[in-house]
Amino acid sequence: xxxxxxxxxxxxxxxxxxxxxxxxxxxxxxxxxxxxxxxxxxxxxxxxxxxxxxxxxxxxxxxxxxxxxxxxxxxxxxxxxxxxxxxxxxxxxxxxxxxxxxxxxxxxxxxxxxxxxxxxxxxxxxxxxxxxxxxxxxxxxxxxxxxxxxxxxxxxxxxxxxxxxxxxxxxxxxxxxxxxxxxxxxxxxxxxxxxxxxxxxxxxxxxxxxxxxxxxxxxxxxxxxxxxxxxxxxxxxxxxxxxxxxxxxxxxxxxxxxxxxxxxxxxxxxxxxxxxxxxxxxxxxxxxxxxxxxxxxxxxxx
Numbered sequence: 001x002x003x004x005x006x007x008x009x010x011x012x013x014x015x016x017x018x019x020x021x022x023x024x025x026x027x028x029x030x031x032x033x034x035x036x037x038x039x040x041x042x043x044x045x046x047x048x049x050x051x052x053x054x055x056x057x058x059x060x061x062x063x064x065x066x067x068x069x070x071x072x073x074x075x076x077x078x079x080x081x082x083x084x085x086x087x088x089x090x091x092x093x094x095x096x097x098x099x100x101x102x103x104x105x106x107x108x109x110x111x112x113x114x115x116x117x118x119x120x121x122x123x124x125x126x127x128x129x130x131x132x133x134x135x136x137x138x139x140x141x142x143x144x145x146x147x148x149x150x151x152x153x154x155x156x157x158x159x160x161x162x163x164x165x166x167x168x169x170x171x172x173x174x175x176x177x178x179x180x181x182x183x184x185x186x187x188x189x190x191x192x193x194x195x196x197x198x199x200x201x202x203x204x205x206x207x208x209x210x211x212x213x214x215x216x217x218x219x220x221x222x223x224x225x226x227x228x229x230x231x232x233x234x235x236x237x238x239x240x241x242x243x244x245x246x247x248x249x250x251x252x253x254x255x256x257x258x259x260x261x262x263x264x265x266x267x268x269x270x271x272x273x274x275x276x277x278x279x280x281x282x283x284x285x286x287x288x289x290x291x292x293x294x295x296x297x298x299x300x301x302x
Contacts, residue, residue, distance in 0.1 A: 008059050015052040019045060085128040093128075096121040115156075119206060122152055126199055130192055138185045138241075139164050141195040142218065149202065158211065164218045183220070183239060186282070186302075193278040194241055194300060197286065200271045201243035201298035209247025211295060217242040221301075238301055246295040250288065 022045040026038065100117045103110040125148050130141075142164050153160055186194065198216065205211050220237045272288065275298070279286035284302035291297045 008055055012052055012055045012059065015048050015055065019048050019052065022048070081131045085131045088124060089128045093121060093124055096124065115207075118152055118155070119203060122148055123199075123203070126195075130195070135188055136191065137187050138191045138194055139218065141191055142198065142216065145195065145199060145202075146216070152206070153214070156206070158206075158214060160214045160216065162216055164216070165220060183237060185239065190282040193282050194284070194302075197275050197278050197298070197300055198241060198243050200275050204271065204298075205243070205245040205247060205296070209245045209249075209296065211245035211247030213246045215242065215244035217244070241300045243298045244291050244295060246291070246293065249290055249294060249296050 022041055026041055026045070096117050100114050100121070103114040103117075105111045105114055126145065129144050129148070136144075146160065146162060149160070185191070202214065202216075205214055218239065218241050221240045222237065276286050279300055282302065284300050287297075287299045287301075289297045289299065
């Protein structure tokens with residue numbers, strides 16, 4: 001982007017110098033010059049002025065675009081997002097709540113429809129939260145997830161075990177003493193990708209696992225390949241996000257091939273390929289493992 005701006009600025013400067021030179025020549029020698037030469041010089045002066053005006057307008061647009069190249073959206077975009085979020089929450093969200101109230105949970109099919117509507121309402125509210133807080137750190141997004149998730153768990157008789165580490169107090173976790181220089185937790189788009197992975201894991205546990213307990217853990221852990229002496233403390237740790245359940249677990253071979261994106265039969269509708277794509281996009285490693293004692297562990301490390 002720097003080269004077009006520099007080139008356009010140089011062209012404008014040369015055009016202005018040419019205009020000044022033509023004006024000076026017409027002022028000094030225009031009366032003694034032949035009429036056709038004076039008219040040609042005047043025409044060249046006018047065309048140069050028009051080209052300079054067009055170039056100045058183009059330069060102004062380029063500078064405005066360059067000023068908005070930051071990943072943070074402008075105030076106008078943020079205001080429009082808040083408006084759309086409010087419309088979704090009040091309009092579509094209200095319709096989902098009304099539809100849930102019309103169903104009888106004592107009937108099996110209506111209870112299943114109510115659970116699907118409840119899951120859709122949860123996804124909608126989380127999407128609205130994400131639109132309204134694009135730069136929040138991961139612990140803030142996870143706290144908002146718990147706030148939205150808790151009523152759903154209460155209605156289904158499930159409980160959640162919550163353990164989200166505070167970066168400023170995480171040095172003593174996992175037996176690692178006095179390591180205040182921890183890796184920073186992500187914000188912005190990486191934070192949103194990690195939240196989406198956790199949300200998908202929770203959604204799978206609600207819809208497929210028939211679990212009674214969920215665990216959501218965010219903590220710093222030792223990096224297995226950084227145990228050699230003399231390594232920096234920041235490089236010796238990384239963050240781990242886990243979502244666990246005590247449900248029925250996944251079929252064998254749950255991990256898709258990252259190179260081919262293949263999903264084993266029976267897992268097509270569980271969003272595993274999307275979870276792997278999100279993890280790969282931010283340079284994280286996603287593992288889906290059986291949990292000791294039954295259930296599933298979705299683990300993301302970065």
